[in-house]
Amino acid sequence: xxxxxxxxxxxICKSGTSVKIExxxxxxxxxxxxxxxxxxxxxxxxxxxSNEGSKATYEQGVEKDKFLIxxxxxxxxxxxxxxxxxxxxxxxxxxxxxxxxxxxxEMEQFFGPGTRLTVL
Amino acid sequence: GQNIDQPTEMTATxxxxxxxxxxxxxxxxxxxxxxxxxxxxxxxxxxxxxxxxLEEKGRFxxxxxxxxxxxxxxxxxxxMKDSASYLCASMDSxxxxxxxxxxxxxxxx
Numbered sequence: 001x002x003x004x005x006x007x008x009x010x011x012i013c014k015s016g017t018s019v020k021i022e023x024x025x026x027x028x029x030x031x032x033x034x035x036x037x038x039x040x041x042x043x044x045x046x047x048x049x050s051n052e053g054s055k056a057t058y059e060q061g062v063e064k065d066k067f068l069i070x071x072x073x074x075x076x077x078x079x080x081x082x083x084x085x086x087x088x089x090x091x092x093x094x095x096x097x098x099x100x101x102x103x104x105x106e107m108e109q110f111f112g113p114g115t116r117l118t119v120l
Numbered sequence: 121g122q123n124i125d126q127p128t129e130m131t132a133t134x135x136x137x138x139x140x141x142x143x144x145x146x147x148x149x150x151x152x153x154x155x156x157x158x159x160x161x162x163x164x165x166x167x168x169x170x171x172x173x174l175e176e177k178g179r180f181x182x183x184x185x186x187x188x189x190x191x192x193x194x195x196x197x198x199x200m201k202d203s204a205s206y207l208c209a210s211m212d213s214x215x216x217x218x219x220x221x222x223x224x225x226x227x228x229x
Contacts, residue, residue, distance in 0.1 A: 043207065043221045093162045109153060111162040
């Protein structure tokens, strides 16, 4: 199946610093990528939908100035957590959506392995 | 509104069959996904259904009834490694996913 990579896989940073997380689709083009965060023992929470060449669509309650998303190409989206605080510590996961009408399954969503962020 | 429900936890025996149900209410319904997630890892895609009926893929099958807003994931010949959380998610016409809280499946020997 298709592969989505994330970098870094884990990061520890000091409060107030910014952290950039990269999400790449390695062998396919993804016009749509999603960014999620997940707290321990909880379900995935969608943060934003990222479309190549346009501004990301943020979910209610997600601060767009704090979580900057750039979908620079059909294979790369980045999430930058600005001025990180301990409450931002979480597991951040990206995914890429393929839309292949006429095939089975028509749509698949591939997840990156996730980035564990710890803010001290 | 948008809503999706699935049981919180289920227990099954190794070698048996288990069915995990999911009900949804989604405007502009555009398909239903099932994912498997082991603790501390990202989810992995299992299936996508947009038409009514059963899709079989090895030991896992997924069923959809659009008229009833209902789906299930069927796992056969359960193995210990199938112990995980199973997430269902419906997609709307804007490609937005609405996630269930996940069903924790516990497999006992």
